[in-house]
Amino acid sequence: MEKINAVISGIGGYVPEDILTNEDISQLVDTSDEWIRTRVGIEERRILRGEGKGTSYMGIRAVQQLLEKTGVNPEEIEVVLCSSTTPDFGFPTTASVIAYNTGCVNAMTFDLQGACSGFLYGLETAANYIRSGRYKKIVLVSGDKMTSITDYTDRNTCPLFGDGCGAVLLEPTTEPVGIIDTILKTDGSGLSHLIMKGGGSAYPSSHETVDNHMHYVYQDGKYVFKHAVSYMAAVSLEIVEKNGLKKEDLDWVVPHQANLRIIDAVANRLGIADKVMINIQKYGNTSAGTIPLCLWEYEDQLKKGDDIILTAFGAGFTWGAVYLKWGYDGKKA
Numbered sequence: 011m012e013k014i015n016a017v018i019s020g021i022g023g024y025v026p027e028d029i030l031t032n033e034d035i036s037q038l039v040d041t042s043d044e045w046i047r048t049r050v051g052i053e054e055r056r057i058l059r060g061e062g063k064g065t066s067y068m069g070i071r072a073v074q075q076l077l078e079k080t081g082v083n084p085e086e087i088e089v090v091l092c093s094s095t096t097p098d099f100g101f102p103t104t105a106s107v108i109a110y111n112t113g114c115v116n117a118m119t120f121d122l123q124g125a126c127s128g129f130l131y132g133l134e135t136a137a138n139y140i141r142s143g144r145y146k147k148i149v150l151v152s153g154d155k156m157t158s159i160t161d162y163t164d165r166n167t168c169p170l171f172g173d174g175c176g177a178v179l180l181e182p183t184t185e186p187v188g189i190i191d192t193i194l195k196t197d198g199s200g201l202s203h204l205i206m207k208g209g210g211s212a213y214p215s216s217h218e219t220v221d222n223h224m225h226y227v228y229q230d231g232k233y234v235f236k237h238a239v240s241y242m243a244a245v246s247l248e249i250v251e252k253n254g255l256k257k258e259d260l261d262w263v264v265p266h267q268a269n270l271r272i273i274d275a276v277a278n279r280l281g282i283a284d285k286v287m288i289n290i291q292k293y294g295n296t297s298a299g300t301i302p303l304c305l306w307e308y309e310d311q312l313k314k315g316d317d318i319i320l321t322a323f324g325a326g327f328t329w330g331a332v333y334l335k336w337g338y339d340g341k342k343a
Contacts, residue, residue, distance in 0.1 A: 016140035017188035017337035019181045022076030023306030025174040026058040039165035046169045051270020055172025055294030064098035066107040068175035069151040073112045076177045084113035089148040093128035096154045126324025128298030137189045148180045153299030161226035172294035176302025187335040200327030203230040238323040243279035246321045249331040257281045266322035267300035312340040
């Protein structure tokens with residue numbers, strides 16, 4: 011019996027139309043375009059405006075594009091999985107909202123939360139459902155409305171984040187392509203360094219939590235930067251060595267788009283600075299959305315069999331790397 015693997019067979023994406031520039035940010039806090047570009051590499055980010063528009067609004071549009079591009083009947087989708095730190099509601103799941111509004115009426119739906127590493131966690135979860143033989147068509151939606159938890163009085167964090175969402179279709183294959191290997195790790199000691207302190211069951215919403223700005227991202231920038239560089243580089247090298255790859259074998263590296271200096275440091279450690287997908291300058295940090303949005307934007311440049319390393323780091327701390335062989339020629343998609 012041939013071994014079943016999971017392969018990405020299509021990708022869709024969505025970013026809002028409204029743009030928030032560095033100049034706009036400088037009108038809100040004491041910063042400048044030059045300061046932001048130099049330290050994080052961001053020039054602008056997309057903002058989802060409008061009452062009642064949450065992560066599902068972007069996810070619905072990413073999935074609709076995905077289904078249109080692949081020609082798949084939404085009624086054939088068996089699982090819709092949503093990876094996001096900014097769900098529409100505490101309940102119901104954002105995945106259920108997306109499935110209903112895209113016609114995926116026969117799908118099992120659930121959410122998972124892996125912070126900025128969420129796309130990698132979602133890929134591993136979806137791939138194993140495919141490998142089990144039980145499911146044949148899974149949609150993974152990954153993205154965030156980070157502006158909903160961004161404090162625009164905090165000059166250290168408000169320039170970093172934007173809104174966006176990607177979606178991939180995973181299907182079974184017996185060809186030598188797909189998700190080849192995954193390494194995922196967690197270090198809970200990072201809790202206090204990257205967190206939204208209010209709104210959960212530990213500190214439910216109250217006047218006090220709102221007054222103390224506890225419903226926004228808190229980040230100890232220097233501490234997080236140090237660990238992101240170290241952990242992303244190390245796990246990327248680990249998966250490369252584990253699979254007997256050399257840097258010349260790699261066609262692309264897709265790092266989480268948190269900070270251009272982190273991206274450069276990871277690329278230099280791997281020795282592949284000319285093979286890195288980057289779009290942070292346009293979209294900022296969309297958390298779980300950064301990696302699928304990179305794949306979406308670079309899709310036309312991808313070829314069947316391309317060796318790709320995905321790597322991310324986020325709150326938790328969660329981090330990891332995925333080695334995949336791309337499943338189709340992008341220009342033919």
